Amino acid sequence: MSIGQIVDVEIGxxxxxxGQLIKFVNAVETGGEAKTLLESGLVRVNGNPEKRRGxxxxxxxxxxxxxxxxxxx
Numbered sequence: 001m002s003i004g005q006i007v008d009v010e011i012g013x014x015x016x017x018x019g020q021l022i023k024f025v026n027a028v029e030t031g032g033e034a035k036t037l038l039e040s041g042l043v044r045v046n047g048n049p050e051k052r053r054g055x056x057x058x059x060x061x062x063x064x065x066x067x068x069x070x071x072x073x
Contacts, residue, residue: 006062006069016072018045018063019053027065042066 009025016024019034022043028034031053037043038051044064045055057063061072 006071008073009070011057011059011072015056015058017053018043018050018055018057021057021063021070021072022065025070027068037065 007025009021011021019031019038022028022034022037023031028037035053038053041049041051042065043050045057046062047064057072059072063070063072
């Protein structure tokens, strides 16, 4: 994936929590790494910094980590 490209991630109608998504897309390997990454302020949801691992994501949300972006579909 090149910088600026958004990858669609299919999630069921119930959505997904932010910490689960960043593990699902392999941005991190463990929950501990997810927590550290979120605390660093490097995770954005729809362009806004997000530090809550339990933030609920739904269709249309775009998550960006270190220049890579994923859209919930």
